Amino acid sequence: MKITRNFKRTFIALAASTALMSTAPQPASYAFAEDTPNIEWDLTDLYASAEAWEAERQRVLEEMKEIEGFKGKLGKDAKTLMAAMDKLSKVQKEAVRLLVYAVLSADEDLRVSEKQEARSMAQSLLSSLNQATAFVSPELIKVGSKKIEQFIKKEPGLAKHAFGLRDTLRQEKYTLGEQAESVLANAGDVLSGPGQIYGLMANASMPWPTVTLASGEEVMLNQSAYSKYRAVMNRDDRKKVFDTFWGTWKTYEAMLGATLSTHVQGHIFTAKSRGYDSALDSAVSGSNIPTEVYRALVKSANENLPSMHRYLKLRQRLLGLDDLHYYDIYPEVTALDRSFTVDDAKEMTIVSLEPFGEKYLSHLKKGFEGQWMHVYPQPGKRPGAYMFGSAYDVHPYLLLNYNSGFEDVSTFSHEWGHAVHTMLARENQPYEMASYTTFTAELASTTNEVLLQEYMLAKDLPDEERLYYIDRALEGIRGTFFRQTMFAEFELRIHELAEKGEALSGKKMTELYLELLRKYHGEKEGVMQIDDTYGIEWAYIPHFYRNFYVYQYATSISGGTAFAERMLAGDDTARDDYISVLEAGGSRYPYELLKDAKIDLASEVPYTTLINRMNRLMDEAEKILDRMGK
Secondary structure: OOOOOOHHHHHHHHHHHHOOOOOOOOOOOEEEEEEOOOOOOOOHHHHOOHHHHHHHHHHHHHHHHHHHHHHHOOOHHHHHHHHHHHHHHHHHHHHHHHHHHHHHHHHHOOOOHHHHHHHHHHHHHHHHHHHHHHHHHHHHHHHHHHHHHHHHHHHHHHHHHHHHHHHHOOOOHHOOOOOHHHHHHHHHHHHHHHHHHHHHHHHHOOOOEEEEEOOOOOOOHHHHHHHHHHHOOHHHHHHHHHHHHHHHHHHOOOHHHHHHHEEEEHHHHHHHHHHHOOHHHHHHOOOOOOOOHHHHHHHHHOHHHHHHHHHHHHHHHHHHOOOOEEHHHHOOOOOOOOOOHHHHHHHHHHHHHHHHOOHHHHHHHHHHHOOOOOOOOOOOOOOOOOOOOOOOOOEEEOOOOOOHHHHHHHHHHHHHHHHHHHHHHHHHOHHHHHHOHHEEEHHHHHHHHHHHHHHHHHHOHHHHHHHHHHHHHHHHHHHHHHHHHHHHHHHHHHHHHOOOOOOOOHHHHHHHHHHHHHHOOOOOOOOOOOHHHHHHHHHHHHHHHHHOOHHHHHHHHHHHHHHHHHHOOOOOOOHHHHHHHHHHHHOOOHHHHHHOOOOOOOHHHHHHHHHHHHHHHHHHHHHHHHHOOO
């Protein structure tokens, strides 16, 4: 547990996870055979019943009141500080376990209002706990590092709290007095307002247009339909879908610009209030990640755009087009006439992850034996996939929507990467230091995806199947490295403009985003043409309502690829370095942890490793196409 502002961030992240839990690809379509046997998790490992959950919630609400009794006493002596930290940890752990049950239960069937209400109650409890602990950081800083260090040295029971205590004191310069901290804590609902407005607009209020396809089918282009029909093989239909969908968003450019601008101003307000040099400094300070990581990522992506452009030309070749437009980015250019059962997914995951060694694999096999997964699509079930492992005393849980394609196998391996990470961290760290950051979390899942791809490519396969796996790997790099870095560059630019005092508007954001779209997709180089209308895409991206979040997807695929390449090249130290990162959980700052494991994400090395793999895959794809006469 990292207390105070870190403590607060833990709750924010957990609450947000109900909306943005996973980075794994979502199944392309809903498919559920009536005769498919259900594979569902067992929530009684958390609570015996909904009634037991409610009784525990009431008990935790009462226990939370005891926190007030420590106010003004944190500097009294070592034993009092230990008692306070133990109480905070205990209540946090109990509150988080309540949230896990509520989220999992609600996601089984989003149509059940009682379960949605329980989710809201769990989130409200976390919010109340956040407010109840607002006094802790200012008081610890008032006590001072000298006295806190004396307490840590004197009382062995403070050892598990030491990292969190020191982390709070590290941020002394940016921590306000008790009253100001309380004001900022209470301002949370106001500052989250733009994100809520965006969510309502994008998911409930937007008057979605209809479009008639070449087949005569009339489609209402909501977000789900757009995701489906933007990938149709009929090019005229793709253009019509793009023009209609983005034309509708363009109508709300001014309003959504004001919404995102207000969100950005909220970040700047918080950063200035605390004395940070910039919103970026504020955003990365909690995990103590150098801003050089963010800037090195953007720089590397820009320097390697020729590889991105080469990939786009490869897609053009596969599509058999004379030119390339932005609406050509989504149709699948390869296909695989093969399905995979869940048992297949288990076997492929185990075999592909053999480079991790028996310690890792034993945890994976233990997870497969338990009732930890909710596997198949069902009416009312939340779409997508995630791993939720925040209930420290209970195993991780995984939600999937398994449809038997290779992407489903990849998602399966991805989420189990998160699960084993959680198991190893929990096994080696106390609760207070087990929770890891996104910066290392996504690395643990993307490494699995890379090893799965390389396992398939190591087989003697027909050209068509081999080309499919290469394409999936390349598309992953495009979507996770280049696209997410483009988002990160846009997010940085709009914050920097606002910090210089320039007014942000929807029109200005569209112009900026369009400039980035054209740069990343090579319009000036003659690679792809992008219509002006498509510059409104920024308004569609929900991640911009997180605080400098998306860059971690790109750093993760880079770090994960670097680890995988080292293991596959026979580097004897790679496996131990990797396992040590997983076992460390949140006991160390993530950048330093990875740097000690020979992955320095503030340098160009991991990004160059990723691009080298991308170019190697494109070399092979081009040879296959030459053989196939395409």
